[in-house]
Amino acid sequence: MKIKGSILINQSRDIVVRLFANPNYLKEYQDGFIKKDLIEGQEGEAGAVSMMYYQHGKHKMELQETITQNKLPDTFEASYYHEHMDNTMKCTFIAVDEQTTRYEYEYEYTRINWIMPKLIAIFFPSMYRKPAEKWLKQFKEFVEKE
Numbered sequence: 001m002k003i004k005g006s007i008l009i010n011q012s013r014d015i016v017v018r019l020f021a022n023p024n025y026l027k028e029y030q031d032g033f034i035k036k037d038l039i040e041g042q043e044g045e046a047g048a049v050s051m052m053y054y055q056h057g058k059h060k061m062e063l064q065e066t067i068t069q070n071k072l073p074d075t076f077e078a079s080y081y082h083e084h085m086d087n088t089m090k091c092t093f094i095a096v097d098e099q100t101t102r103y104e105y106e107y108e109y110t111r112i113n114w115i116m117p118k119l120i121a122i123f124f125p126s127m128y129r130k131p132a133e134k135w136l137k138q139f140k141e142f143v144e145k146e
Helices: 013-021 023-029 115-123 126-145
Strands: 002-009 033-040 049-056 059-071 075-082 085-097 100-112
Touching: 002 126, 013 085, 013 100, 013 126, 023 033, 023 126, 100 126
Parallel strands: none
Antiparallel strands: 002 100, 033 049, 049 059, 059 075, 075 085, 085 100
């Protein structure tokens, strides 16, 4: 299942990319984000592996992120592993003008191996789109305040 979209951010591409690339700001726009720990490689470089920790109510979630390509300020690609699913992410940053950036994104769920997420993907695919769109909207709001 692929999810694609874009959002216009009223800020220069340099600022958008700088804030996107800094893991210290994840808590500003990703609900439930606790921390990101590098476990292998060089932070931000292709091949780097990190654990990302989230808390949603009483539920904790751990994701393993592997950066597959980092060609910022143009593109960033990573894969994410969770015990119940895997997905990939590709982000592209395009300068529309000096103060506007188009952030294009593409997420693809490549493995879903638990019955409830599979059923949700089949019958309610928007359930996967909504959190991604919410985080992008929150990212836009955060960046535009900087």
